[in-house]
Amino acid sequence: MIKVLKSGFYSTIQDQGRFGYRTYGVPVSGAMDSYSSLFANALLGNTQNAAVLEMTMIGAQLKFQTSTAIAITGANMRPTLNDLPIPMFNSINVKTGDVLSFGNAIKGFRTYLGVEGGFLTEEVLGSRSMAKAITKDVNIKSGSILNVRNLSINYKRKNATLRFDSSILDDQVLEAFEGPEFDKLSKEQKSLLVSRSFQVSKYNNRMAYQLQPFLKNNLEPILTGPVLPGTIQLTPSGQLIVLMRDAQTTGGYPRVLQLTKKAINILSQKTTGNTINFQLISL
Amino acid sequence: MAYNLRFLQYDENSILVEWPMKIEQKILQDVLFYKEIISANLFKEIVEVANTYSSLLIIYNYTIDNINDAVFRLKELFRQTENTNIKETISYHIPVCYDGELGPDLERFSEQKKLSKLEIIKRHSEVEYTVYFQGFLPGFLYLGGLDSKLYLDRKSTPNLSIKKGSVGIGGKQTGIYPQDSPGGWQVIGNSPIEFFNPKDNPPCFIKAGDQVKFYPITKSKYLEIEKEVKSLNFNTDQLILHD
Numbered sequence: 001m002i003k004v005l006k007s008g009f010y011s012t013i014q015d016q017g018r019f020g021y022r023t024y025g026v027p028v029s030g031a032m033d034s035y036s037s038l039f040a041n042a043l044l045g046n047t048q049n050a051a052v053l054e055m056t057m058i059g060a061q062l063k064f065q066t067s068t069a070i071a072i073t074g075a076n077m078r079p080t081l082n083d084l085p086i087p088m089f090n091s092i093n094v095k096t097g098d099v100l101s102f103g104n105a106i107k108g109f110r111t112y113l114g115v116e117g118g119f120l121t122e123e124v125l126g127s128r129s130m131a132k133a134i135t136k137d138v139n140i141k142s143g144s145i146l147n148v149r150n151l152s153i154n155y156k157r158k159n160a161t162l163r164f165d166s167s168i169l170d171d172q173v174l175e176a177f178e179g180p181e182f183d184k185l186s187k188e189q190k191s192l193l194v195s196r197s198f199q200v201s202k203y204n205n206r207m208a209y210q211l212q213p214f215l216k217n218n219l220e221p222i223l224t225g226p227v228l229p230g231t232i233q234l235t236p237s238g239q240l241i242v243l244m245r246d247a248q249t250t251g252g253y254p255r256v257l258q259l260t261k262k263a264i265n266i267l268s269q270k271t272t273g274n275t276i277n278f279q280l281i282s283l
Numbered sequence: 284m285a286y287n288l289r290f291l292q293y294d295e296n297s298i299l300v301e302w303p304m305k306i307e308q309k310i311l312q313d314v315l316f317y318k319e320i321i322s323a324n325l326f327k328e329i330v331e332v333a334n335t336y337s338s339l340l341i342i343y344n345y346t347i348d349n350i351n352d353a354v355f356r357l358k359e360l361f362r363q364t365e366n367t368n369i370k371e372t373i374s375y376h377i378p379v380c381y382d383g384e385l386g387p388d389l390e391r392f393s394e395q396k397k398l399s400k401l402e403i404i405k406r407h408s409e410v411e412y413t414v415y416f417q418g419f420l421p422g423f424l425y426l427g428g429l430d431s432k433l434y435l436d437r438k439s440t441p442n443l444s445i446k447k448g449s450v451g452i453g454g455k456q457t458g459i460y461p462q463d464s465p466g467g468w469q470v471i472g473n474s475p476i477e478f479f480n481p482k483d484n485p486p487c488f489i490k491a492g493d494q495v496k497f498y499p500i501t502k503s504k505y506l507e508i509e510k511e512v513k514s515l516n517f518n519t520d521q522l523i524l525h526d
Contacts (some may be wrong), residue, residue: 025417224341250418
């Protein structure tokens with residue numbers, strides 16, 4: 001078990017998402033930066049879908065009540081174990097009583113903590129991803145206990161070298177496909193979308209990232225249709241909204257672009273004021 | 284195929300099939316028919332398939348390398364229309380209390396539309412609505428078939444908290460909020476029924492294609508049903524409307 005001494009700014013348990021319930025309006029959820037979460041699991045020899053802790057902006061402080069192995073990926077929150085700095089992108093053994101602490105993200109926005117065997121928290125509708133109206137808790141709270149298993153006797157530290165693709169943290173170009181309503185845009189709108197830079201507004205969270213500035217628009221809403229994480233909607237007032245992992249499953253605004261899976265991971269590491277550009281690619 | 288369909292790749296591993304963008308029962312039946320065919324035939328290679336009014340989203344468990352091949356296979360499947368058992372649709376009778384604070388926007392609605400409250404309730408509960416799909420919130424039913432006299436624009440500023448169970452009208456649609464949520468629809472009543480429970484599988488007893496009819500109940504009946512629902516003594520089978 002792991003005791004949460006401090007929850008951090010916004011920390012949630014996430015696996016790769018909740019599939020098969022979209023038809024009931026259930027958001028897919030899952031780790032925002034899927035790449036970094038998979039990387040943490042790979043370092044530990046976990047299955048891909050093992051649940052990890054996703055920390056946003058300011059990390060948590062955790063006390064281990066068992067021995068286990070951990071791996072930290074994604075944004076750099078200067079992790080320490082018993083006040084001594086520890087490396088990221090490695091598997092590290094910890095023992096009962098150890099205290100793991102994270103600070104502010106100094107590069108990137110979301111950090112992932114994997115544990116051997118994954119977090120064994122509540123599973124609802126086939127997933128441990130915390131989500132509103134689905135799981136009892138929507139994020140972890142100070143004082144709560146997170147279940148993990150004891151380090152397996154036969155656990156062997158993986159010494160194979162895996163190279164973390166740091167472009168996830170560095171890139172500002174987001175590759176995107178034409179969305180279903182792309183063709184309804186004017187020539188000018190199309191060219192602005194791919195030629196100018198946009199900034200992440202302060203309205204950014206696990207559901208959606210709003211962008212600035214607005215894109216002049218007179219397109220009307222559409223008949224409500226399916227949307228995906230990475231769908232970029234354009235509202236009648238010209239607001240561009242990038243839907244993220246916790247987004248609703250259907251939407252009524254024109255869907256002008258669709259981010260690639262990699263671009264969703266890159267955007268998940270961006271925060272208020274960061275600059276992005278779109279690059280159109282064909283499917 | 285009765286309709287001219289548009290097939291497009293949506294992202295690396297999903298395809299969107301679009302029917303004419305209209306709210307029509309015939310289109311919905313066609314959409315749901317193909318949803319069934321895809322679920323039955325492609326279950327080994329799809330993550331899920333979901334519909335809205337006039338679209339099907341098919342998510343594959345692999346990256347689509349050749350969209351033309353994938354679309355060709357879908358068209359082949361759509362041609363083969365026999366031996367498919369369409370899921371039976373069910374009619375539900377849903378209790379709604381249109382009283383006082385449970386329908387906070389009813390009074391203003393009545394003034395604005397110059398219809399008495401009783402007339403609004405009658406028109407709202409007379410119709411058998413079709414469930415087109417669920418979206419917006421887990422378990423939020425998009426219902427079609429609203430009496431055109433009851434069309435009313437959404438509020439220009441959404442309410443920060445609409446109470447769970449609220450029955451609202453938004454434009455040409457009516458629906459029920461399955462959880463407390465911000466929302467812009469005009470709330471005219473409230474149903475004590477639980478429409479979404481993540482502990483159940485499936486989490487919602489109503490599915491796309493089913494029919495829903497409302498019936499007005501008093502505040503005391505509302506409280507009685509609410510109590511039964513909370514104590515888990517409520518069986519949703521009793522809401523099924525039999526001919």
